[in-house]
Amino acid sequence: MTKRHSILRRTAAVCAAFAAGTALTTLTALPAEAATAPHPLQTRLSLPEPGGRFAVGSVALHLVDPSRPDPWRPGKASRELMVSVFYPSPRPGDRPAAPYMLPAAAAHFDAVTVNDFLGLRLPTGQADWAGAVTHAVTAAPAVPVTGRGLPVLIYSPGLGEPRTWGTTLVEDLASRGYVVVTVDHTYESPEVQFPDGSLATMVAPGDPDGFLSKALSVRTDDTRFVLDQLALLDSGRSPDADGLRLPPGLAGTLDLTRVGMFGHSMGGTAAAVTMAAEPRIAAGVNLDGNLTHFDGTPIPVAENGLDRPFLLVGKDGKTDTGPGWTTFLSNTKGWARQLLLRGSQHASFTDAEALLPQLGLDPAVREADIGTIEPRTAIRTQEAYVAAFFDRWLRDRDDHLLDGPSPAYPAMAFVGEGGASTAHR
Template identity: 65%
Template sequence: MTNQLPRQRRRVTGRRALAACAVAALCALTAALPAAADTGASPAPSSARPLSLPAPSGRYRVGEVDLHLVDHSRPDPWRSGQGRRELMVSVYYPATHTAGRPAAPYMLPEAATHFADVTANGYLDLHVPAGRADWARTVTHVTRGAPVAAGRGGRLPVLLYSPGLGEPRTWGTTLAADLAARGYAVVTVDNTYESPEVQFPDGSLATLTMPSDADAFVRKALDVRVTDTGFVLDQLQALNSGRNPDADGQPLPRGLAGALDPAEVGMFGHSMGGTAAALAMDADHRIGAGIDMDGNLTYLDGSLMPVAQHGLDRPFLFLGKDGKTDTGPGWQAFSAHTPGWNRQLTLLGSEHGSFTDAEALVPQLRLRPCERADDIGTIDPATAIRTNEAYVSAYFDHWLRGSSGRLLDGPSPKYPDMVFVK
């Protein structure tokens, strides 16, 4: 790819601050986030520690491939004069013959540098001491490019993952890999110029376009995400029919083409990604089931989003953090207007970041107890991860695979930290 993306993306420019009001479950950000200095593309200090994600709990090994997708029919909505929309996605899938193949990196080098310099302590406010973590060398238990293992019935249900505002798509790797190990194809999506950092195959880096009007920014970002989601689904259908949608023509893992089940599609997301899941389902009936993890259904001015006003005709699950939250009005309105199946659950002792990789990675950063609790709450991290994985997989197993769904019927003594609100 040459000359399609501005070269200035290669460097972080200026100081970063996101002036958005804190509908916290909508954006994962509060008003006036701390600014982060421009340090350029500096490598991680030699003393930085590689972190590790928990191994997936499913029966399969996990493979991964990155795809560079180009929408030639649509100009980029964030950059005037850029005649086509470009996205990066990662596909996680059950894999075989992984021995001897390279591990999939958690973040590519330029993206990892930007995450360390700007995103971690700026957008996500993680309290990470300088030089403490080497994000590029984080261990994922995922193999790059391995052949696809046939799932149950020979085809893989497809799940789309949308991250929160200020979060890269990699921030949901723990859950994506776990679902892939259970026999799903999980596609994580970065929404270019709204994602904090997106590294393209030529090494260029696209970073977040800062808003001048927070409410207008959120409304536009959600609209763009819905359109991006529809485009990604179109490209997955092309892949499934044997065409390679990757703009750079990188070879696909053996067995991936034709392995997807286009009739069984779900979507889940964290914070604004959870909001996007509800809105994308409302716009695209190819998505049969969705999960919103602590994302609001009201705009920054408090008005209800359309999907909260009329609900959905397909199943939807809300997973919320513990304590006082402003997701209430939107979630309650949605439930009141949705005659079909919907549930609202709360993870006791959790914080907003507990539904992301923060739950696995923050404990390795050796933070002060108050900082750690601010990031991921007081719940035991292993318990939070195990509980989230159990309920998310049970939900999709029920609605996309026809499993019993008994875990969704009421409280379970096996997972006492998950409380049924509705």
């Protein structure tokens, strides 16, 4: 099996993990003891503070689609998803901070995902993933909105990554006035913990190319369903019999005519694929996700391009996104840019960039995982460019950061012929 492709390497790692018996597809109820306190020797992790002017609220929602059988579990009549909604809040209040991961999901992430799927080579049991400090407050009141509502962003994680693995960037965007919805794609996500305590883990991939094609199709359907549910919730109607609602003040503030999508690795691929199929998504960002099949041929969205704005941001050094991205850019009729984050690695576009430096790793391991770029620089540079992109295309606020290289952010390079920007205006 070739290992030339970042997403495909991840798929190969997942396949190997299943072959070794290190991961099983489960949906089991967990005992109450699962919510145990961390071992006193575990490292307590924290995320960097968001850079926007608002505090951040967050709520987890259990969404059920009775019209769609689960595509990964034959015989399961309804598709069930867990999503988290992050949004701007005027004040944190006295509510608790949102957990980074729920206990059972955190235990599986530590025992299986972090090494077998993500390949980060971390000592098991060293990090307190469930206790990581976030800056989102559970069900905090939403910021008052007059006139035009808040633009909405959908975040799709990479293959083998939970929806929480992009929280740093997600919280930052929410602090800047966006409603950001993170989605776990059940049975393709490494672990999803539901409100009843049950834990669903990834299905065995089988044929890697077929698995990837199916996963991208399922992610498109999941995203459409989430957008439909958001429309119901924003109207104040509950989409289910349990009376599911948005937090105080958030219903009625979502502007679903201004929707963007972004993601890391296969989540970035999914952003492009979903945009091609779903006209409600007006702009998208791909963070180091490939646009080719296993054999290196372009996937349909690369061959056809897009007619709406799209941003590609890649890692430094030897990369395998080139053929698919080059084809995509040449066929895209809408605005497009390709950027490169100097000194970065594939995991630099996830919370690994913020959390791994806190674990005292061997320098060689740390460099292999998140590159040589200084972590704060990597994080703030990404936040600035992703926010500038969505501000430009969803808010009509152009700070011209995307026009060319900026002395304020020397780590971000514009890619194209002779080092010039690759763009369509």
